[in-house]
Amino acid sequence: MARTLHDLLAAFARHGGTPDGGVRRLAASAEDGAARDLLAAEIRRRGLGLAVDPIGNMFAMAGLVPSVREAVIVGSHLDSQPTGGRYDGTYGVLAGLLAVEAVAARAAAAPHAARRNLVLANWTNEEGARFQPSLTGSSVYAGTLPGPAAGDLVDGEGVRLAAALDAIGYRGEAPPSFEPARYVELHVEQGSRLEAGGIDIGVVTGAWAARKTSLVFHGEPSHTGPMPMERRRDALRAAARAIDLHYREIETSGTGAHASAARITVFPNSPNVTPSRVQVWFEFRHEDEAIACTLGDRFLAGAKSAVEPLGVGIEIAADERRGAAALDPHGAALALATARDLGFSAVSMKTVAGHDALALQRRVPSSLMFVPSRGGLSHNAAEFTDEAALDKGLAVLVELLWRMVTEAR
């Protein structure tokens, strides 16, 4: 089974593979479509049925107990960042596929042991690289994002997500008919705590809070040459000042918060026209939601007064607050016990990054496990986890899913 996992990872890395060994597989792109086709083939090859919902989430059901509607879902996402690595969500989908196969075989050998079914899921646009916000498919499934609104999200070129899904043939009909009992996700850490501690498995108990605020800076176009400096209303000058302020405030806050401003659009973006409209996507992350929000509030007030003397106005285009969500405690305890029962070292930890499991916890008890990631590098072609570490994660996943489909509670 182990060999199969690495063969599969290599096969999927070819869809959107970049010369530096990374992956560029934006949600609902042609590359994503090709990876989805390969997943669909692997699903059918294992005799599983495939369903696709209207936001493109893919579900493959192993009917361990045909009379029961209840199912444990395992999964992650195939989409990547423009500078993605080959593990990230793909590892969770492929380990999930093999775990479903292994658990189904075990169930067949032990009739009456399974009390519920098992479903593999591939969630649409987890990354939020092409369409914002991220965690799109899992949020729709969880009921926190209306499906039509998600379909209407547009990328930087004005393409609707629904149209992009249509183009690759993955805008489906309706959600499948199972009733979700639990969700489990396996992922690479994207941090270096497990590697630094020599630990095999991280069991995630909850997530940092995040505040994601997108600001539009409104200036006025003018010629960058003759227009007197004091009469310009330069939106990029204002945005640069705000970005600089943003990082200085995070540093001086001493809170240990993480922050970023990683996406910017500039209009008209010509060297000879003072920018008139600039949008920047800011993020504040902290374990404590109150601190993430306070930092955001303080920044907004500071940014407004910092750019006002430049004649530039600020409009809040989006202001999303993600609470410091806790994942299901029973699932976490079960995962920790399972890893240790198999002889692996395991710790409980928080995640800073968002994951589909966090979105799904709003609807169904959810669990998330990490394996080590070299140097904590992620969203980077050099992302790497060795085969032995990946295999340990898969082994824990198989045993955990077996316990979840068989446990009485």
Add this chain to the structure above:
Amino acid sequence: MARTLHDLLAAFARHGGTPDGGVRRLAASAEDGAARDLLAAEIRRRGLGLAVDPIGNMFAMAGLVPSVREAVIVGSHLDSQPTGGRYDGTYGVLAGLLAVEAVAARAAAAPHAARRNLVLANWTNEEGARFQPSLTGSSVYAGTLPGPAAGDLVDGEGVRLAAALDAIGYRGEAPPSFEPARYVELHVEQGSRLEAGGIDIGVVTGAWAARKTSLVFHGEPSHTGPMPMERRRDALRAAARAIDLHYREIETSGTGAHASAARITVFPNSPNVTPSRVQVWFEFRHEDEAIACTLGDRFLAGAKSAVEPLGVGIEIAADERRGAAALDPHGAALALATARDLGFSAVSMKTVAGHDALALQRRVPSSLMFVPSRGGLSHNAAEFTDEAALDKGLAVLVELLWRMVTEAR
């Protein structure tokens, strides 16, 4: 004749016209192609021959003295900024067209008066909005930019200028056979000195120097969530710090320099990936070339040390220096005298913005005249000059061209 100028301005404003009354007619775009087709039709309607050179410059010759190769060129450019106004270069091209027609009629009525011919020119990509550097067609004609290199310029989508010209049918064969004796250009001021002084005509004697430096900031992609702040190498954070520094240095220099950073590209530009590659186009402008260069040197040194602590490197992608060029003194004196002879108020002045006349002065004695521009607004849909002021400019242009094609020297 006056009526015709305003009809023509309105007709050309429809090609690339924007809902706010402005014009978006990027060089070698479909809109530029349509405006060029209209100009070609107007040229042919007046019985003039049309020639197009390999970089798309359009020439229309009035053969006042068929036996003579020498010609005075009058012209400007039809391309615009993304947020352009309807006057800008279009005024110079259309006033030039009508002036050629008027001077030809005058020459026909006064046989043997003309000593040289008259040519209308529309120069390719003056604006530099779609392809950098600006002043492309006039620089190729002047011999300071090799034609093949100009054809190989690529826009933000990777389209070559030569291919874009092919697509609209304006990549021509060879330069026409006349010998340029002088160049004259009429333009709106793009500043507010004439309006403030109630002056009809500005005669430009020279230009501010400019240094245009494009910097690439090299960071490393990583996840914007879990990656510890101190381990990130964020190219956009570095670029924002450099832009902020740039403006602070200009302000504190007390030199009266103009400066801008109006174009930026960010990779991968995803909200969840620390930007790894950012390019920013910086400009420094001052009447004194030494000051423009010193400001640029000081900024480069300051930016390097400011971003080094962020683990971000700076690469100089382009560093263009435009000297504080003087235009031809005889042409300026003639223009000033002509305007005053016609009863208009006129002053000599410098231009801050670049113009085709400045590029052409490297090959042929060149002259540039301004009419007032309301509020100095330019590269803006609200750019405006009233009809009477536009007509005065045209009247001076006709008389000046007449003197230039007839004068003995």
